[in-house]
Amino acid sequence: MPTFSNPVLAGSRPDPSVCRVGEDFYLVTSSFAYYPGLPVHHSRDLVDWRPLGHVVDRPSQVSLTGLDVSDGLWAATVRHHEGTFYVVVTLARGRRGSTTYLFTASDPAGPWSDPVALDAEGIDPSLFFDDDGRCWFTACRDAAEPEVTGPGELWLRELDLDTLELTGPVHALWYGALRGAWVEAPHLYKRDGVYHLIAAEGGTEHHHAVTAARADSVTGPYTTDPRSPLLTHRHRGAAEPIHNVGHVDLVDTPAGETWAVALGIRPTEGTHTLGREVFLVPVEWTDRGPVFAPETGRVGLSERRPAGLASAPAVPDGPVRDDFAGGSLDPEWSSLRGPVDHLVSPDSAEGGLTIRLSPELLTSTGTPAFIARPQQHLRMRAATRVRLTAPAPTQEAGLVVFQNDRRHATLALTVGSDGTLRVVLTAVEAGTATRLAAVPVTVSEVVLAVDSDESAYTFHVEDDSRTTVGSVERPFFSTERAGGFVGVHLGLYGTSGTGEGEARVRWFEYAPSLAGNDG
Ligand code: 6LW
Numbered sequence: 001m002p003t004f005s006n007p008v009l010a011g012s013r014p015d016p017s018v019c020r021v022g023e024d025f026y027l028v029t030s031s032f033a034y035y036p037g038l039p040v041h042h043s044r045d046l047v048d049w050r051p052l053g054h055v056v057d058r059p060s061q062v063s064l065t066g067l068d069v070s071d072g073l074w075a076a077t078v079r080h081h082e083g084t085f086y087v088v089v090t091l092a093r094g095r096r097g098s099t100t101y102l103f104t105a106s107d108p109a110g111p112w113s114d115p116v117a118l119d120a121e122g123i124d125p126s127l128f129f130d131d132d133g134r135c136w137f138t139a140c141r142d143a144a145e146p147e148v149t150g151p152g153e154l155w156l157r158e159l160d161l162d163t164l165e166l167t168g169p170v171h172a173l174w175y176g177a178l179r180g181a182w183v184e185a186p187h188l189y190k191r192d193g194v195y196h197l198i199a200a201e202g203g204t205e206h207h208h209a210v211t212a213a214r215a216d217s218v219t220g221p222y223t224t225d226p227r228s229p230l231l232t233h234r235h236r237g238a239a240e241p242i243h244n245v246g247h248v249d250l251v252d253t254p255a256g257e258t259w260a261v262a263l264g265i266r267p268t269e270g271t272h273t274l275g276r277e278v279f280l281v282p283v284e285w286t287d288r289g290p291v292f293a294p295e296t297g298r299v300g301l302s303e304r305r306p307a308g309l310a311s312a313p314a315v316p317d318g319p320v321r322d323d324f325a326g327g328s329l330d331p332e333w334s335s336l337r338g339p340v341d342h343l344v345s346p347d348s349a350e351g352g353l354t355i356r357l358s359p360e361l362l363t364s365t366g367t368p369a370f371i372a373r374p375q376q377h378l379r380m381r382a383a384t385r386v387r388l389t390a391p392a393p394t395q396e397a398g399l400v401v402f403q404n405d406r407r408h409a410t411l412a413l414t415v416g417s418d419g420t421l422r423v424v425l426t427a428v429e430a431g432t433a434t435r436l437a438a439v440p441v442t443v444s445e446v447v448l449a450v451d452s453d454e455s456a457y458t459f460h461v462e463d464d465s466r467t468t469v470g471s472v473e474r475p476f477f478s479t480e481r482a483g484g485f486v487g488v489h490l491g492l493y494g495t496s497g498t499g500e501g502e503a504r505v506r507w508f509e510y511a512p513s514l515a516g517n518d519g
Pocket of ligand 1: 014015030074075123124184185200203204205247485
């Protein structure tokens, strides 16, 4: 029986939502303050996902300026109805929902519409299209009487598909199954005339769980599914390789199976750096409701493949070398809070990348000269070949292992006040930079590299020889230490304290290390 490996989308891709049109599946994940926002992936088999584009690919759509990395675009839902794709999402500020946006498109690759702001409070918006053609909006918000009902309330209101406005009465649907736990991430599904409300409870950390309720009418009353939690790993021991599972979205296949995408993490000794990733879980509908992972009751690292789906050629999981020759950045690259075309530009003629050094530091909440892609393997090597075109003191360019603007480590080519070129390793914690090591180099163009494994990120420079510059322990970059909602991204950057300057990047390489890589 053919199997696949979980996660089906590795690296920091939280809060997955999925829909199907014919034989094509589309997945949207949270992007927070990264830009472009809300990456859309496509698959024909639910296992191999390829980047298709982004819902937010114009700064005029949504302003991410000034946002903490873990604020921004949270937990979108993607749906399709009568030829139109819909995405609803929360723009979060200060870890609270601030605005709920609705985007539409006829092609999921884009262009997506400008957003419509909905009169909706809370987070984790979702849409349900009923058999009668009506569309229902759900989300979670603070409960009015938390001491009575618990902290979270799932609520519903109709969406007028002509005006794209919420209309009619607001219905409070359900307060969750687990007393005292915040209920969120609601999605509605209908099976044999019964409305199933499936949600997440316990918070997106260790106690994360999938819970459910059901009703005979879309507006309720909903009664808790007594089997809740229907899926969780919170009671499993340290040997469990996957934790924090929850935040599911269900999809039916043309073969009549049901599968769920879920978020989860792969911790090492209690901390994780790759972020919340996308896992695929089989679901069986029964007269009691959905049964997740009916054979095992848990999300597995290996699972039988969905039946009857065209298994597309596997998405390459091996080394990636980007020489930026295409004239535009690969969709895996993101910047922070807005476009950086004016600062980071591929050279379609010669290949390579020009980084115009910016006074905007990585610790700022602006848009530095910085591009990054999610780290997808626990054991990997990232490397780049870089030179400063006219090196001057206070100017630097290089690699960054980026958890967030207040917690990251840079390996940068720079020049001292005496004009000597050097490579400097710097760790930033709580926004304060500490120089860990400096190595003189003999040439103006060097290879900067970082190797990661269970214990540390180890940084090297290659000029006419290979020198280890230093290491930073892996947990330093973990979400548990950093807080927030994102995983490590590996980036290229350039900063200038005074004057203008440029760096030339010939290539960037990312390679999973084969030995014992479970990530
Ligand atoms: C997401 C919500 C959550 O909206 O975190 O902790 C938010 N739970 O479901 C960001 O991922």
